[in-house]
Amino acid sequence: MSRPTAPGHREDEPTIPGRPPEEPPTPGRPILSCPPEGAPAGRWGLVWGAVRGRLGTLAGWSLVEALPGLGLGVALARAVDDGFAAGRPGTGLAWLGVLGLAWVVGAFGARQVVLVVAGIVEPFRERLLDRLVRGALRTGGTAAVARVNLQVELARDALAAVISVIRAFVFGVLAVLAGLVALAPGLLVLIVPPLLLGLGLFAASLPALARRHRAYLLADERTTEAVTTVVGGLRDITAAGAESRVEADLDAHIGAQARAGFRLARTTGARTIALALGGWAPVVLVLLAAPRLEPGVVLGALAYVTQSLVPALGSLVENLGASAVRLSVALSRVLEAAPPEPPPVPPEPGRGGSVRLRGVRFAYGPHAAPVLDGFDLDLREGEHLAVVGPSGIGKSTLASLVTGLLKPDAGHVRVGGARADLLDPAWRTLAPQDAYVFKGSLRENLAYFGTGPVREAARALGAEELLDRLGDEVDPARLSPAERQLLVLVRTYLSPARIVVLDEATCHLDPAAEARAEEAFAARGGTLIVIAHRLSSALRAQRVLVMDGTGVALGTHAELLAGSPLYADLVGRWTPAEIS
The missing domain is CATH 3.40.50.300 (P-loop containing nucleotide triphosphate hydrolases)
Structure with a gap:
């Protein structure tokens, strides 16, 4: 079949894109592709890209939300020592009123924090879905869209949990420390060392906890997939007389998941020790030092520890590892189904319209x-x-x-x-x-x-x-x-x-x-x-x-x-x- 060729064509012309043209056009709207040069890549690069633009806003509203935790102990101590214990109930009520006002302001800050987190995780979800659909269109694997869409939702929820846990801990602890400085700086000696020890123990156990939680999630996925396959083929299994073999296969999956669950449970024991050491040991130390302190100071310190420090630390040790692992596994599934899109290339110099x-x-x-x-x-x-x-x-x-x-x-x-x-x-x-x-x-x-x-x-x-x-x-x-x-x-x-x-x-x-x-x-x-x-x-x-x-x-x-x-x-x- 004859194929006419345009005049001026050279068979030895290169076909690999060369340097960019001198005057490239400017697209009218952004094109989703690989991260720009210098940008982080991979799972955590995607997370950082979603979070970094809103960090300042998130920190600002988190400080507003932390106002009740900051003023809790000081307001209670002044209300007791300078008010009710001193025979001035008006002063005590005034301090409690200040604390109530702080709760109102903190509630407004909490509302704004929720909106900021939503402004992070919803675009993150949309970017993942966009990448997934683009990958399906590029590779023809449209079935992957429906299969991995659940992982996108899990990634969105896990990212929201990770942001919430870390944010609550950081600003909760900062509020407690700042409040203790204002209340009685000497109390820091009773609270900071056990807190650091508890955090150190938790940090040391986190890699093993992450590995075992990941293993448990993967074992759960394999069990679910095996059960789904069996349920869909019950008639054929019965017709072929394969009940015993299928039962043994399912037993193996369930047993593997149970063993992964037991290993995970043993590792989570470290979380209880970390919480006891970093959260409840300061309570004991404050109570031991109570005879040498004013009643209001003791009440304020205990309020800081039990109402702010223990919940923040408990949320961190209970949820950070699990949420981070869920986020990592879900992103791995999405990235496997939608590999990075090759970056767009410019035409070769002098051949832009060929x-x-x-x-x-x-x-x-x-x-x-x-x-x-x-x-x-x-x-x-x-x-x-x-x-x-x-x-x-x-x-x-x-x-x-x-x-x-x-x-x-x-x-x-x-x-x-x-x-x-x-x-x-x-x-x-x-x-x-x-x-x-x-x-x-x-x-x-x-x-x-x-x-x-x-x-x-x-x-x-x-x-x-x-x-x-x-x-x-x-x-x-x-x-x-x-x-x-x-x-x-x-x-x-x-x-x-x-x-x-x-x-x-x-x-x-x-x-x-x-x-x-x-x-x-x-x-x-x-x-x-x-x-x-x-x-x-x-x-x-x-x-x-x-x-x-x-x-x-x-x-x-x-x-x-x-x-x-x-x-x-x-x-x-x-x-x-x-x-x-």
Whole structure:
């Protein structure tokens, strides 16, 4: 099968992306990809990326929430020693009123903390889902989306728990220490050493606790999977007489999970010792020192320890290890199902608008007949190509391959010298037949890919009257198919793309409007590929690609009339109105 090649093509041209072009376009909106250079990668890199932007706000509202814990002991001590014990109940009530006011302010801070945490974990969940869906679209593993979606929810909940536990402990302890300094600095000697010992013991046991909790979670997953498989195949198991073998297999899974649970339980004993040492030992020490202290000071110190320190430490040792392990396991599942997306690459210098297909084969499924097989094509920078052929012959498939929406089963597609599916999306854009316009402002609809001179684009495409009539808001339900296509054409025109593919994107326009749109894109600069809806598109193009399912023909309109029976037949069947 003859495959014409564009003049100026060199077979020894490199196909590996080189250095970036001198003037890369700026995408209109961010593209999710690998972390930027220097950014943390992996599970905890994702967590840090979700948290770091809100740390200041979280700390500020946590300080507000910690006000009751900060003033608790001091207010109680002053209320007793300076108020009720001194015979001044008004003073005592005033201090209690101050404490009550602190609780009101702290409650407002707690509400804001919940909102800040939600502002961290919900975008984190959305990013994980986005990555999961992108990975499924990239690899074809759409079944993984449903299977791993539960892990995304678990990761979201576990991250919220980790943030809450660490935040509550840090600010709870800071409030206790600051309150003790204000109340009686000498009490720090009774409280800080056992607290540090308890934290040290907990930190020392945390690696083993994390390992054993992870082992237990994995054993639980294996047991659940085995039980689910058995329940789904009970009839076949009975028919095959395999009850004993299946029972032994399930016993093995349940036994492994039980052993993992026992090992985890033994390790968690260290948490009880850490809590007793860091939380309850200070209570004993304060009580032992009580005869040498004022009653209010003792009451305040005990309030700090029992109402703030012990709950914060207990929450830390009980929940941090389990939540962190759940977060780690869930993120591992998500990352396994959705590996990092390769970063977008720029085209090679001087080849930003070139298109090259070599030996491309593509079929919609392993057992389907190929739509393209052994397909070759070369386009120069700035060329205007029209693609014609019968419906269902593969024209839209070609458009999707060039724009990187599909990957070939064999061969390669290079756009600007780079693989089409890896090329920065800012360099190429596809306007499909089904124009997508969403409800919102006109600016949001038109600036989807990038910003630019809207009036100039509207004037070039003949859309000024439509834009004036729409005003600021766009309601797709009130637009005709032709009007939606015209808006999408303006959006595409404003994009920074050097390669534009119009896949019957003007089929609802009248011939004159279609001609104006194609001439505007041709004059815009860059490479233009038009999947033709009318013969007039072929007449305006520099070259025409004819697809018939068994071969292709490439040439000018005149060359194809003489050398392609299919093209001559298509021309003969087009009406004069369609080519006027």
